[in-house]
Amino acid sequence: MSQELPAWCEPLLTQVRSARTEHFTRLRTPRTGGRPSAVLVLLGEQPEHGPDVLLLQRAATLRKHAGEPAFPGGATDPEDAGPVATALREAREEVGLDPESVTVLAELPQLWIPVSDFVVTPVLGWWHDPHPVYPHELAEVAHVARLSIAELVDPANRVRVRHPSGWIGPAFQVRGMLVWGFTAGVLTALLDMGGWAQPWSRDRVVELPPAPTAPLAGANGTAIGANGTAGEIDHVAGPLP
Helix, strand or coil: CCCCCCCCHHHHHHHHCCCCHHHCCCCCCCCCCCEEEEEEEEEEEECCCEEEEEEEEECCCCCCCCCCEECCEEECCCCCCCHHHHHHHHHHHHHCCCHHHEEEEEECCCEEECCCCEEEEEEEEEECCCCCECCCCCCCEEEEEEEEHHHHHCHHHEEEEECCCCCEEEEEEECCEEECHHHHHHHHHHHHHCCCCCCCCCCCEEECCCCCCCCCCCCCCCCECCCCCCCHHHHHCCCCC
């Protein structure tokens, strides 16, 4: 890799190199079938907040998955060379991310979401050259945020969410968002692998709200700077167990 990585990356990468599907979900990925797709798990760093991850929030007007937080990502196009190409293309289309600003670190194991039959490859990246990003298409993306790892691992922001189906899984309540499902499952595994996770109470269970999640605090569809705050995948499908 041509870009120097921060020291906090190494423990995560050491674990990611040997990561298997079962580290993220109990569901086995089928050997054949499923719609190929990818998401970008983009890690950055801000001097005042430390390491962070880029998330977007879906527009509240969408027919499906309105208001849900997600990694940038979507289904693979025929011209995509692979998961990395899909993840970077989707991030460019959704939030205006320059692919040249990203150092790809790893492709994580493929994860199957049976509700939609998507087979998702999370692509882990280091944002070596951060720049302002923004909702590229307001009809689909309402907000973009860089959530610090410190916020995500804060025990006060950790909960479990109960889906109407009865499924219960990990979630994060941060800046007016409820991050759950596939996104929360991947984040939970990576926070553990990176050695960031802190003890938190599994007894805090919240019901999945029927209405779209509240907008990000202080965000109105505006751009966020390289050092500031302002998917189809997670949201076409059910959450990881």
